[in-house]
Amino acid sequence: MTLNLPEICTVDSVTPLWKQRMPEVGKLKAGEVLILDADSVKRYDGSAEALIIEVHRCAAAQGFSVEYRDAVAVISKTLKIFNPAVFSDHTAYDLPPRNTHTVVQVGESAVRIWRDIVDVLAFLGEVVTSGLSFLVRPGRLRLRDTMLCIERAGMDALPIVALIGFLIGLILAFLSGSSMRQFGVEVYVADLICIGLFREMGALITAIILAGRTGSAFAAELGTMKVNEEIDALTTLSLPPVLFLALPRVLAAAFVLPFLSIFAVVMGLFGGFVVLWMMDIPAITYWQHVFNAITVNNVLIGLTKALTFGVLVGLSGCSHGLHTKRSADAVGQAATASVVGSLVLITIFDGIFSVLLFVLDI
Amino acid sequence: MNDTVIEVKDMVAGYEGRVILKDISFTVAQGETFVVLGGSGCGKSTLLKHLIGLHPLLSGEVRILGHRIQDGGEGEREAAMRSFGVTYQSGALFGSMTLLENVCLPLESFTDLPSDARRLIAEMKLELVGLKPFANYFPTDVSGGMKKRAAIARAMALDPQVLLLDEPSAGLDPVTSAELDHLILRLRDTHGISFVIVTHELASIYAVGDRCIMLDAETRTIIAEGKPAELRDHSPLEKVRTFFSPNQR
Numbered sequence: 039m040t041l042n043l044p045e046i047c048t049v050d051s052v053t054p055l056w057k058q059r060m061p062e063v064g065k066l067k068a069g070e071v072l073i074l075d076a077d078s079v080k081r082y083d084g085s086a087e088a089l090i091i092e093v094h095r096c097a098a099a100q101g102f103s104v105e106y107r108d109a110v111a112v113i114s115k116t117l118k119i120f121n122p123a124v125f126s127d128h129t130a131y132d133l134p135p136r137n138t139h140t141v142v143q144v145g146e147s148a149v150r151i152w153r154d155i156v157d158v159l160a161f162l163g164e165v166v167t168s169g170l171s172f173l174v175r176p177g178r179l180r181l182r183d184t185m186l187c188i189e190r191a192g193m194d195a196l197p198i199v200a201l202i203g204f205l206i207g208l209i210l211a212f213l214s215g216s217s218m219r220q221f222g223v224e225v226y227v228a229d230l231i232c233i234g235l236f237r238e239m240g241a242l243i244t245a246i247i248l249a250g251r252t253g254s255a256f257a258a259e260l261g262t263m264k265v266n267e268e269i270d271a272l273t274t275l276s277l278p279p280v281l282f283l284a285l286p287r288v289l290a291a292a293f294v295l296p297f298l299s300i301f302a303v304v305m306g307l308f309g310g311f312v313v314l315w316m317m318d319i320p321a322i323t324y325w326q327h328v329f330n331a332i333t334v335n336n337v338l339i340g341l342t343k344a345l346t347f348g349v350l351v352g353l354s355g356c357s358h359g360l361h362t363k364r365s366a367d368a369v370g371q372a373a374t375a376s377v378v379g380s381l382v383l384i385t386i387f388d389g390i391f392s393v394l395l396f397v398l399d400i
Numbered sequence: 401m402n403d404t405v406i407e408v409k410d411m412v413a414g415y416e417g418r419v420i421l422k423d424i425s426f427t428v429a430q431g432e433t434f435v436v437l438g439g440s441g442c443g444k445s446t447l448l449k450h451l452i453g454l455h456p457l458l459s460g461e462v463r464i465l466g467h468r469i470q471d472g473g474e475g476e477r478e479a480a481m482r483s484f485g486v487t488y489q490s491g492a493l494f495g496s497m498t499l500l501e502n503v504c505l506p507l508e509s510f511t512d513l514p515s516d517a518r519r520l521i522a523e524m525k526l527e528l529v530g531l532k533p534f535a536n537y538f539p540t541d542v543s544g545g546m547k548k549r550a551a552i553a554r555a556m557a558l559d560p561q562v563l564l565l566d567e568p569s570a571g572l573d574p575v576t577s578a579e580l581d582h583l584i585l586r587l588r589d590t591h592g593i594s595f596v597i598v599t600h601e602l603a604s605i606y607a608v609g610d611r612c613i614m615l616d617a618e619t620r621t622i623i624a625e626g627k628p629a630e631l632r633d634h635s636p637l638e639k640v641r642t643f644f645s646p647n648q649r
């Protein structure tokens with residue numbers, strides 16, 4: 039068999055050789071001879087060099103011999119630069135096959151979530167320790183950064199919180215109103231919305247917004263700082279990153295979430311009012327029911343949940359940001375992981391609150 | 401046969417109408433290692449970015465292997481873009497890919513070669529820069545010098561005739577920097593690649609530079625052109641002599 043290399047032996051002319059002739063070369067057996075004719079080559083590139091190396095690899099593996107026609111020394115030059123034996127082991131570079139069994143994946147996810155929770159709780163310990171050092175030397179907390187975080191997490195989030203809060207109130211009122219109207223008690227929708235928003239939905243919805251909007255931003259911001267070695271610079275300046283970067287953000291998230299939650303509740307009550315107004319319930323009746331349903335317990339429960347969720351979102355965002363690996367895609371992964379981590383933690387702690395409130399009969 | 405690979409005529413470069421460089425004219429010959437040097441802020445990287453068409457010229461013309469990169473049609477521009485490879489200061493490797501995948505990427509995008517051929521070519525490029533044993537490593541797992549070598553391998557994936565390197569020695573220790581210089585010389589000799597190297601590292605300039613131009617922040621143009629040793633010893637401008645012999649101030 040003869041393999042002729044063309045005059046212009048570059049990728050455009052080598053591609054057909056790879057596709058059509060190399061399978062034939064792959065079938066040659068021990069004792070057979072391949073003539074590699076490079077006499078007419080005037081110009082060649084890396085694809086031609088790769089073809090020459092591939093022929094030699096096949097010859098070594100299959101036992102056939104190769105005769106050169108190498109008037110312009112293309113083959114000898116290539117073999118001088120590259121040793122075909124070096125390229126004999128493809129499998130050494132194959133990535134280990136990923137186990138895609140569903141059970142394994144579920145297990146891996148569970149372990150990952152558990153590790154996330156443990157990491158966030160460990161990080162909570164670091165933040166608390168930093169918080170204590172802040173109490174000893176309040177000047178070490180960067181107030182300007184904290185205020186900036188509060189503005190970004192709080193003031194800038196008002197439009198989206200208003201929209202979502204209003205729509206949640208509206209949807210709750212529609213869902214419950216249509217059922218309760220059949221029994222002629224649609225006026226109690228006001229009580230339901232008020233209690234539901236204050237005790238549960240206000241804090242939960244706002245926390246989810248904060249996790250998606252602010253927690254991910256914390257993770258991306260700190261992750262980028264990690265990639266740019268700014269975190270290392272802080273450490274070498276003996277400025278603890280947790281105190282200088284994480285604490286202001288966690289405090290900001292914890293501070294703004296109760297206010298945002300109350301704001302969402304108020305907007306939700308207006309959403310409910312619109313629905314009941316459409317159901318011909320007088321405004322005075324609606325607001326009377328609302329104010330009667332507001333109790334100190336309901337408000338405090340909502341605020342406590344909001345404060346807790348705020349801390350969790352701040353912790354998750356900062357923890358994932360500070361533990362980012364040093365690459366651009368790791369920053370994206372950190373932002374995603376911070377949102378997922380926040381949602382998992384919020385759900386777990388909401389469940390704990392529900393059990394506690396049930397046990398305490400509040 | 402014309403052995404000029406890059407021709408720059410009366411280039412005026414800058415951003416949003418602000419002139420950073422003016423009256424820039426030079427040529428780079430086949431197989432030559434051409435160095436663009438100058439102090440910080442003189443416009444070295446600006447020159448490189450305009451040379452490769454990342455930013456439009458304010459005026460003038462750049463031809464790479466005869467193709468106009470700025471004002472030519474889309475076909476001419478693509479032909480020009482395929483004829484050179486570029487490496488950036490940080491290496492600019494894609495962090496989500498292994499070194500092998502980084503080198504394979506241009507081959508996947510611009511050739512119809514079968515996957516085993518692409519892989520072999522990528523391995524051979526990595527072997528050329530001494531990184532084949534690290535083919536399966538991610539950029540975060542290798543040193544700064546290795547990243548720069550991997551970036552050179554990626555830039556060579558499509559066998560360009562010209563390689564443009566932006567500050568290849570920046571941030572490297574002298575030994576690694578010297579290894580990189582050797583690599584550049586070896587690639588020039590074995591593959592006939594022309595190099596345009598933007599740098600201010602004197603050791604590298606002397607080691608690899610066949611010819612150089614020096615840019616000046618004050619006059620915003622080329623103030624010297626020639627062989628590095630000649631400029632050091634015979635330049636009429638004190639500024640140039642001082643650049644080459646900073647310890648003799």
